[in-house]
Amino acid sequence: MDVSTTMILTPGPVIDFLxxxxxxxxxxxxxxxxxKKMLKNMRxxxxxxxxxxxxxxMSEKPCNQQLFSxxxxxxxxxxEDQTINITVLDYFTKHRNIELTYSAYIPCIDVGKPKKPSYLPVEVVSLSRVFTFPPSIHFVAEPSNNVIIFPWLLALFSCFTSTAMKNYHYDDDPLLASCGICIEKQFAQVDGRVLEAPKLKVGNxxxxxPRNGRWNFNNKLIDRxxxxxxxxxxxxxxxxxxxxxxxxxxILAKLPGAPExxxxxxxxxxxxxxYGPWKKKCLSDYGVPTQCMCPVKITDQxxxxxxxxxxxxxxxxxSLLALEQPxxxxxxxxxxxxxxxxxVSHGSPGRSDIPSIAAVVGSHSWPLISRYKASVRTQSSKVEMIEGLFKPQADGTDDGIMxxxxxxxxxxxxLNIELDQMIKAYQHLGEVDVPKFTVIVAQKNHHTKLFQASGPENVPAGTVVDSNVVHPRNYDFYMCAQSGMIGTSRPAHYHVLLDEIGFSPDNLQNLILTLSYVYQRSSAATSIVAPISYAHLAAQQMGQFLKFEDLPENTYGKDSLTSVGPVPVPELPKLHEDVQGSMFFC
Known part of the structure; x- marks a missing residue:
């Protein structure tokens, strides 16, 4: 039974919510x-x-100082043809005859467009209706100095879920009964395997x-x-x-030369x-690698x-996989x-005026599969299929696509659009032998969770389930490559759409597991393979280059939806040649 839950916001004054x-x-x-960040896009x-x-x-000035015509x-x-400048406070108190008790010294809410703002005092607005709680909003919680893992929480979650299945009486639903659907009262028992972690090379x-999907980099030195x-x-x-x-x-005036x-x-x-202007200046204008940080608490990790x-x-x-060299x-x-x-990275819900960012990363320096370079571009908003994949690729005879x-x-x-464009790219370059492809889709947004039948702990890192709860005809499986330290681990769901290379199930699953151990940003196996994580990071970081709020309204906005012809999509600034081949997205 696929049941999902979410947090919602109830209607009420905006000031009470804040x-x-x-x-x-x-x-x-x-x-x-x-x-300002929390309220954006709320109705x-x-x-x-x-x-x-x-x-x-929101306005930059308080209500008693914010002027408009x-x-x-x-x-x-x-x-009359002429206009006068008046503050938002004076307009609502004198022209609307609305008494405002606390809005004079706080910012106004903007409900207009980038080039034509429309201000409202916070005091006169309320959340309009019940709607889903945005994932970017977090309620204040007391900080904790230590992370304490309670194994009994997993057992409690499992017990709660099992009890809920018994008490919800799904079998009494007339629609399910008429369709002949019966819901089991217990968890499905499935057989799983735990794959051995790959051997890694580090340092010299x-x-x-790795032990339990983790390792460390103690006693390594870098320059100051x-x-x-x-x-x-x-x-x-x-x-x-x-x-x-x-x-x-x-910086340029103080340093003797360009910074490295x-x-x-x-x-x-x-x-x-x-963050966005800084990344653009470093990576696009000067070609300087940069790392941003804002630590709340500095620890060794x-x-x-x-x-x-x-x-x-x-x-x-x-770190390298031991099987990479040789x-x-x-x-x-x-x-x-x-x-x-x-x-493909999309704008936040409700922002159809922001183009989507498509990213493709590819490994290089074969036989290494730990180094990647990225290509990122914009495309039409909310389009999941990558447009314009017609681009030359490195010399090779096999490609594995995640x-x-x-x-x-x-x-x-x-298969019909994205893979076909890659094949046409090879043919356009005059390649006679088109390489073999293995195409795999990874899904993270599902509600399937795996539990150990013998204890309350999470399933071990490297657990694979490829029977009972998978598709009866298609080739798919669940893999929990990471070690879940807190909460209940959610496995990745991999679908093998095409396998021209001809991997056996064991070899393919082991290859996917090893790709979860080449993520250079951490010392632990990741829940999803590194190439996909890198593509997501590249799209997310390059998307920061664009200041969408400053785009002209007739270039890409809501008014353009009624225009004739294709809607122009703003292009991303190009990376400087000094960082094009680097892992700038790490």
Whole structure:
């Protein structure tokens, strides 16, 4: 039974939601920078007109200072050609006769367009109706210094789920009964296998086996940074693009030459306004690898993970599979092969005006399958199939494609559209022998969970289930490559759409498991294969380059939906040639 749950927001005044969300005593105690990020795209209803709007942002000035142009109304009801500047507070109190008690010194809610804002005092708006709780919003919780794992929580979750199946009385549903569907009251018993973790090489060639899907990088050394610089405090009042420009002018003036690497300490942990402009300036304009960080608590593991990312961006390899040198990959060890990961990143729900970002990463330097380079571009909004895959690829005779974010109804499109474009690219280059392809789709957004029948712990890292709960005709299986330390592990669901190379089930499943151990950003096996994770990271990071809020309305927006002809899609800035072949996305 596939049952999903979610958190919802109930209707009510926006100010009450913000105070509850941030544990604030009153309106003046609210962090309005965080509030702006939380409220964006929520739907609200106004008290004075009973109309619904979608929040697009917030004003930079408080209500008693935020000005807008108001057309003067004559006695006969018509409007004069001239306009006057009036504050939002004065308009609602004098022209609308609405008494505002606390809105004077807090920002206004913007429900307009980027070039034509429309401001409303927070006091006159409420959440319009019950709707799904956005995943980007988090309620304040007390921080914890230690992570404590309670094995009995898994047993409690399992017991709760089993009890719920008995108490919900699905069999009493007349629709299910009329269809002859009967719901079991117990968990399905399935047989699973635990694959052996691959042997890794790290440091000076030392070989070792990961334990429970994890390993460490203790006692490794790196060079210290060249210089330390801090942003001028007066520049912090400027916009994010101007701040980055001035900081780069300061860096170039102080260093004797172009920097080889930049470590940036951000002022905000998440959704920092300067993150996108900083990445664009470094990667597109100057070709300088960069690492951003904003630590809340510095630990050895945190520093290790940061250093792993820096080393990868500078061309280093943190760890290798022992079977890479020399190549001992089953079936393809003598045939040059490229592992390709593909993903498409879409805008947040409700933002159909933002183009989607498609990313394709490919392994290089065969027989290595731990190094990847990325190609990223924009395409039409909310389109999952990657457009324009007609691009030359590296010399090779076999390709393994890992695809993410595709539903069962789109499997044929992957083969008929995306794979067909790759084949045409080879033919366009004059290649006579088209390489063999193995196409695999990975799914993460499902509700299947695996439990051990003999105990409350999560299933071991490397667990594979390929019977009983899989498709009766198609080739698919569940794999839990990671070690679940907290909560209940969710396995990845892999669908093999095409296998021209001819892997056996054991060889293919072992290859997918090994690809979960080549993720250079961490010292643990990942829940999904590394090429897909890299494609997601590349699309997400390159998407930060575009400041969509600054795009002209007639270029890509809601008004363009009624225009004649294809809607133009803004292009991403090109990467500097010095970082094009690097793992800048790590």
């Amino acid at each position: 105070k509850s969300n941030q544990n604030a005593r009153d309106a003046r105690s609210i962090d309005w920078v965080k509030a 609200i209803k106004t008290r004075h007109s009973n109309r619904e709007f979608k929040i697009t942002g 108001l057309r003067v109304k004559k006695d006969d009801g018509t409007y 060639g030392e070989e070792f086996f 940074p060249f210089s330390l610089m801090e942003e001028d405090q007066h520049n912090r009042r400027c916009g994010p693009v101007v701040r980055v420009e001035k900081m780069f002018d300061h 690497f930049l470590l940036c300490i951000l002022p905000e942990r998440k959704n920092s306004d300067i 945190y520093l290790t993970n940061v250093l792993l990312k820096i080393n990868s961006k500078l061309g280093g390899i943190n 190549s001992r990959i089953p079936l393809i060890h003598d045939t040059p092969t490229m592992i390709i990961g593909m993903d 695809r993410d974010g595709v539903s069962e109804s789109q499997f044929n499109q992957v």
